Amino acid sequence: MNALSPMPMIAATETLLAEVVLHEGAALTVLRGGTRIAARRAISCLIEPEPGDLVLLGGPAAQPYVLAVLERPGSRPIRLAVAGDMEVASDGGRLTLNAETLVMSARTGQVAIEDLALSGGKVAARFGRIGLVAEAIESLVTRLLTRARRSYRFVEETDHLRAQGVDHRASGHMNLRGETAVMHAAVLVKVDAAQIHMG
Template sequence: MNAITGMTGLAMAETEAADVLARDGDAYTLRLEGRETPARRAFSCLVEPEPGDVVLLGRAGTVRYILAVLERAGDAPMRLALPDGATLAADGGRLNLAAQTLVMESERTQVVTGTLGVSADRTEARAGRLSLVAEAIETMAERIIGRFRRSYRFVEESEQIRARDIDQRASGHLHLRGETANVQAGVLVKLHGSQIHLG
């Protein structure tokens, strides 16, 4: 049933309040004037009623519909139950979500946007497997620290590193190999080892 089906009947009927006794899927059992009666949640009632809630009822023919949740005696959080394919839209405008803590849980999440801006004082991310495909990446940082068990990097064309000082250390084997090797120093070139083989 959609939001406007039976609207004429609902508009002409008197509304009444009832207590929610139980819920089984989309079917509800209510206490109305001391007796139990079945009801369904109206399509436009987004707040999912819970047992113990006081709800507003409307009737279309012989079917009673929960139009709204009037009062909740317990401390159960509000849950907005949207149907499959629901959309929150602000066409041509702006949609804001504001909260002290925002939690998103989903089995699959897709984000499609022309421009993405993220601003955070601290960011923590945990991923089982991460794949990134980009045309260009530019990174500016005061300090970058990476700790890896294994690291592989494959550069198809050229790689350039420009720094004031470069310190590379290997606790095991250090292997440098190229078709042409050129080492230049303006002041001093020093080789130190228990054995040095040239040629």
């Protein structure tokens, strides 16, 4: 066989247009030339065909493959779906997602980013439970408001508070206790109560 000899045909194939009439699980039924036939979605066809779609067929005539979804009537959403695991990668490049609204839903998830920067105008979060482990946390806010039914804080070493003014109020009992207690005031120390016990 020389270089000009034609390549032998492995199998008889054809490429045609058809309309999807039924989609149940992984099974597809398409209408081609007035005849309903079973079809399979090719791996390269990431858009999941839906009834009414105009698709491109290729492969064996008995059970062809849906190679691509060409048209979809109306404004129904387009779903990219694969069977099994899927990885979207940009090796050495940048992956960008742009949308008016971004919605992510999964039963479990993992995010591992070495250097993360988040920017947004407003964040509303709702969690059942949060566990946080960090070497250091630094926060810079203009106003911080916390509302809790119960609050516990355990500090192994030193706890420092620096403020222009400090106001602690308790509608019930307040207990300040330490091995050594020191109180300094540059101008005035005032203790006011119906009863005062010292010693």
